[in-house]
Amino acid sequence: MKMAEFNLVKVPGEVAVKVPALDKLLDYVASGVGAIAGPMLAPWRASREGKARIITAETDAKARQIQATKEGSTSQLIAKAQAEARESVVPDKLESDGSLRIGPSEIQNAMEFQAKKRLMNVGAIAGHAAEELKGKEVSDHDPDPDWAARFFDGAQDVSSEELQKLWGRILAGEVKSPGQTSLRTLSILRNMTQKEAQDFSNLMRFRFVDFILIGALQKVLVEHSDLGKLIIHFFDIGLLSESTTWQPIITLEDDGKWGVEHCCGHALIIEGRPGQCLKDLLKDSNILFIIAAGKELAKLCNHQQPDEEYLSHLASLLAKQDCKLKLGKILERHDNNCQFSDIRTIEPFGHIEKSPIAYLKRLALTHLWDLFSHRDDSSPRRIP
Template sequence: MSDSEDGGSLVGVISEIGLPDITGIPLPAPVKRSLWRALGRLITGAVEVPVAYLEAQAGKIRAHGKGTEAVTLAAATAAAQQFGSDPTLADRAVNYFGAKIVREQLNREAVARATMEAIAASPPETEPEGAVDEDWLTEFTEIAAKKSNVEIRVILGRILAGEITKPGTFSPATLQILTTLSQSTARKFQLLSGMSIADARGFTYVVTAPFPKFQQEGLVELGVTYSDFLNLQSSGLLAPALTSQLDLNPNVNVVRADYVGQPFALRLSDASKKIANTQITVFSAIGHELRSVIPLERNDAYDVKLRTWLANQSVSIEFVTT
């Protein structure tokens, strides 16, 4: 089959299953190629059964639990006779694998939809250097097939969109952590991300200096206990050392970081003063990558604490529109 036939077939499938139309978005040619390759892997590359057929049968399988809607029972029965197995055992195997095929297909298509929505919402204007690594894409596809949680699907879609736009942005380690991350840990990480600052030098941190009992209690009054910090650390989302020191003076009058997604600069009301070294908790490289694709919502209680602590040092935060 020619490349044009493959492309036409994929376009037809995308239209058939109702994925967003991005044909009118002016994407750089390398981005388009990577996007089509990724969508092809997610939608048609993992199973041989036609996608439209699987989609049509999904409701029946969920409702009746019958894998015989997706595969041929007669073939399974013949196989059972050949190997001397009970035909009812073969029926159960058919039911199991038929339902599994459809469930994984639906998961992959949901991630494909989230990817296209992310690309459409923020289309890249420049050409990426290189393409998405084949092994990375294989690993991503396997993970996407197993994720039924809606929020995780959206995150996966944003990760793939980011990787297509800028290959190498997300490490395989970041993909792997999504296979083991519990919902409770994910919620704590999202809560902590609502207090975080991402530095242009490539790391993310939370200023913990306003909390004198941090090393005993964490940020318990804000819903993140010290035990939660230890759990986030053991999950690979925080750096090995929970407390570090950072010089914030380079941020004075310079926009080089974002506070919960908003670029800012620090302003000193007394130019003769300097900010003392500040206690922080640093995200791991994986945490830094994940923070870039999860919804961010500033924690108002933390914001008051941080601004009060800074004001005591004659410092204020000024958001900047870029």
Template sequence: MSLIDLSLSGLSKPGAKLIEKISDAIGVLYEPTKIRKLAKAEADANRTQLISKLELEGIEKRAVERFLKKESKRQENIESISIQAAMNLNENDNISDINEDWINAFFKECEDINDKEMQTLWARILSEEAKSEGSFSKRTIKLLSTLNKDEANLITYFGRFVWQASILTPILLLDDNGDTDEISFIQLSTLDSLGVIQQGLGYNLTFNGKKGRISYYGIPVSVEFNNESKNEWTMNTGTALLTPIGSELMKICGSTPDMEYFNKVFNHFNKKGSQLNLTIL
């Protein structure tokens, strides 16, 4: 039996189903409007009454008040993330059976996240996991819990360089000085230290034929090589490779396409003497 105490009006059926799954796993959730305000008022009254009954004084009383206030804030954070995740789901989404251990691990890592923008990021993870169980590992969740807002924004910024090939692949160009264009070495080093990317001297995409296909934010692009040698059907992608954690974060980081960068990539590979050509399909 569900411990749910939530008005599900306004949510899609998949959204309501997600709330029920969360409630079964971790306990009661309240609607973040009148019901939540009522619940908070009742909780404040009950807390005062409980402390009074316990006849606590001095440091013991302050300790109990601090504990209850902390847990109340954690509950508020859990509910905010849960409702946002549920609202991300529409009627066409199929909800998978999320592992209860995963749910508990998830909320353990995000229950102290008070920042609203960071809560939105956590909500995206929860809704995506609901649609496809196993999309996010516990390791990725652990990393996300350590990020500050600047680091999260850097991951979002890096997403503009990521293309879809056989796997998610960043393509980084060099500027006239031989430095990585539009993203600094320090920024790349930060992403490397976080475990989002792996830096190297240079990486390539290897194709099985003279013609291949990649895409950039849904824009399909044909890759055609100008030689007949199988050993040369490779496309240089720069000095960074996404780690498994980085690939998972790219799904929910909120990145948007950068068409100026997109055109730079086209100009780079289509310049005279290039071993390949790009064409929008």
């Protein structure tokens, strides 16, 4: 089945030269942190070749040294430093006036700790990227030095394991398809906490193409007040937007179907009349648009399972257009075509208010209403 896709561009006549993905990853890491990228990725390259003898004795020694620094995680390194700091809280470290005595050894220790922590962070992220890329080939290309500089400048300070995995997926994605993640997205991600990344991943369960239909979220919002807060937050930091002047139009294919990737390897399939236009579906529901940075991050998130309640409400909106909504697992994807399994029909929920504005007024001073009226009040309220 043909899937909806708006960002595929094919250039006829170009023949891409393929190279091992791990070799290209090495180029990227070296562009960011220098020659230490060699020993940092040596274990994965040795595994790929299937013979450790290709690594010289000197490189192998460096590789072991790097692995030793990664004996645990950055959090363990920090915990060790915290423990040592508690043990060294003694008067002889203070000047007579009570100020901290900082000598050459203290400065050197601080610099070494920071450098070691940052290298461990980069090593962990490169390792996650290597795991995703091992055994694959990519087109041969030169890493963008500006992108690599910006990426590793942010990556070196990412100590959370979950965020390291996310940054690893970004690096692997850039190796596979340069330009997949913009500098703007890196800037936003650099300032995101682990909780924010997880919250955004959860919010993307309600993604429908590149927007979120508020009309299908009515009951979900009533039962999960935190969802409204998340929408406002990601609206504020530039991952979501609203528009009152432009409405997307969905037109079913000649076979009366229209599919779009959803989350967790699933796709949504709309069935109706051949060539049917569903502009009224979107006209009757306020829409939040997922802007460029949000779309890039959405592709990298580890989504939760599809939200059945949300899909049921979405099916109710589609039922008003004499359409059915189905959910299927994506088996294979080749260019713009997909094969599915376990396709099932989503049963419509009950009544959904036709007017989203009336619904928002009914919610009165809830957080979602604050979003659309551009008011700033984060105090919790009970939804009537």
